[in-house]
Amino acid sequence: MGLAGTINGALRRVPAWPVYVLGMLPAPWFLYLGLTGGLGVEPIEALEHRLGVTALQFLVAGLAVTPLRRLTGINLIRYRRALGLVAFFHLSLHLATWLFLDLQSWQLIWADIVKRPYITVGMAGFVLLVPLALTSNSLSLRRLGPVRWRRLHRLTYPAVLLGAIHYVMLVKGWQIEPLVYLAAILALLSLRIRLPRRRVAV
């Protein structure tokens, strides 16, 4: 418990708010790049892509908190709410970019949601995360009670999985990067399936 204890001790003095501040920096940075030519010659697609991937990265980070504690003892649970909300922040902007910069037409948007499986999948993932973002405050936790709250927040698992599938589906051919995210997410989810059983064995 030496190294993990040292890390946990050092982290005790680090509040959660820097995670929000630093975590939300990518979005204005991408927007700045997009406005100044830093996102290449197709900035809308690039902005959409970068916001989506950043959201996925924070979701994966949030998913890694519990396995990290169980496997190494390092406890980042205090930052998990921030990780989830920062992910949701980028995801909302990803969606807004698609709605207001990419398609710009309600007709096209509705047709895409209904007819394009990868959009349907991505939208489903987003919709699942909305109640989680809304109940991420302490008041909701108290109102719902920890059992119901935790059960509700298990929606993260299908939501993150849908996000990764959305990424795999939208690219042309079988590209490596989206498959890496999918594999990482499946690994983090499978750890959750096995861990309770192990606890029973002990």
Added chain:
Amino acid sequence: MAGRWRNTLNWSDVTPEAAYLSRRQIMAGAGALALGGLAGQARAAEGGLEPNTFEEITSYCNFYEFGTGKEDPKRNAGALTVDPWSVKIDGLVDKPGTYDLADILEGVSLEERIYRLRCVEAWSMVIPWVGFELADLLDRVGVQPGAKYVAFETLFRPEEMPGQRAPILDWPYVEGLRLDEAMHPLTIMATGLYGQDMPKQNGAPIRLVVPWKYGFKSIKSVVRISLTETEPPTTWNKASAREYGFYSNVNPQVDHPRWSQATERRIGAGLFSKRQPTLMFNGYDEVADLYAGMDLKKFF
């Protein structure tokens, strides 16, 4: 001999007066093909058809042989050896053989073709190609009566093409056209753009350009052209037959199974640009006769 295609788009159509004058002065001094230095200026608003900049055309490419990212080809294509280069022409032709590129170019006259390019991913560009009609080359090697299709193949050289080291597609990349499509005067073999030799990331030193079909039909860095009796296999069709048909004509009415083809976004239009409607045959209506009587929803 195929009928000559007459371009309705040219520099004077698409260029605002101020830039037009300076261009004329440069051209007078440098000759008709020495347009390279104009890359940055070649923007125009009239008629809505402005060529993309040299920078846009050369930095946003789909050329999976050099990586799947749009900027990978620019980054990774530098190592490609394009000289010496030869093209093997075989199959149902009178004069099969391995032709040196210089030999091929000796028999043709290069001209500029400003074409729209519509990618299957629903983005588009306008590109000032330099090339010659494929029909001229096919006439020179003599197409035999039994030939019905033309098959093309891209170089396979994984030591210079890092994308080929992973099985992302079934390498080498292959494409094909029906013979009448290949002989159509719009179909060219391009050896350059903006008056320069073809940039490596755009398919140096010689590539196909078929402007009324989705971009992936316009195969790059061609090393083999075969005349065949049967429809040749094509790479994206092999990868996903329900998504990429043999014909792959630009058609706003036939959606890709995963996204709409009704609209497209012009590269380089910026963060707040609007999509524009996609045109049937990418606006090249003169090819409609080739498909008379065909159900283009079935033969997509």
